[in-house]
Amino acid sequence: MGLKIRGLRNEKRFSLKMLAERSGLNINTLSLIENSKSSPSVSTLQQLAKALDVPLSAFFESEPSAKRIVFTTHDHRPGAEFSHAFMQNLGKDLKDNAVQPFIVTLKPEAGSGEQMIVHTGHEFVYCLSGKIEYIIEKESFTLIPGDSLVFEAHLPHQWTNIHHDESQLILVLYPADQHEEPGGRHFPIE
Incomplete structure (x- = not known):
């Protein structure tokens, strides 16, 4: 429920x-x-x-069955708004949550918070616009449009939009545990 x-x-x-x-x-x-x-x-x-x-x-309606193919048009992306970000799910209802792709729009100075994030699997980040800093195990990576980052998600990490305007990225989560939903861990709820 x-x-x-x-x-x-x-x-x-x-x-x-x-x-x-x-x-x-x-x-x-x-x-x-x-x-x-x-x-x-x-x-x-x-x-x-x-x-x-x-x-x-x-x-009480039953959930739609998981899909092996998910086609999402640009104007029908299910989204979730967080305090400083908007996250659009590009793989809603994909079978087994094998991959979780999102387009994330970050407000200026938005961040994942002081607490480092840790989850299973791998994470892929591709910067579409703006400037985003990722810190992974105390090492800093600054992403500008066209830059990407792939890492093992069990490594403590956090991010911040260091651009004066909104930044946008593609975030793809590959959880090792198909029941885990690591997307929500990246956005503090206020």
Whole structure:
């Protein structure tokens, strides 16, 4: 249920804070529900359905089957907004989460936070515009348009947009564990 609610929220491009305000629910309660640590009551589901502008039945519809081929047009990219970034998923519903490709737009001075990120698999970054600094195991890499970086994601890493304007990158995650969703670890939630 939690993943379904998160998916509907992301489809609407609502932050957790926006959904809390629209539904009248506490942001911590929403976080617990989305992370399947709390089960919503029927009245809570009704509030969420109204806030998301979906029928109550939307929470109970079965997930589409995983796809072996995913075609995403430029105007139908499912996205998620974070405090300082917007992330578009280019591989939604891909079978086994074998690869997780995203286009990420970073606001000026946006960063992954002070906490280093660690997850399974590998990470590929390609700078489309702007200037992004990645720190991997205390080594700094500055990416400008056309630069790329590939590394083992278990190495502690973090990033910052060091450009005065928005920066954009292609981020491809190759998690070793198909149930892991490392994309969310890269963007602090406020």
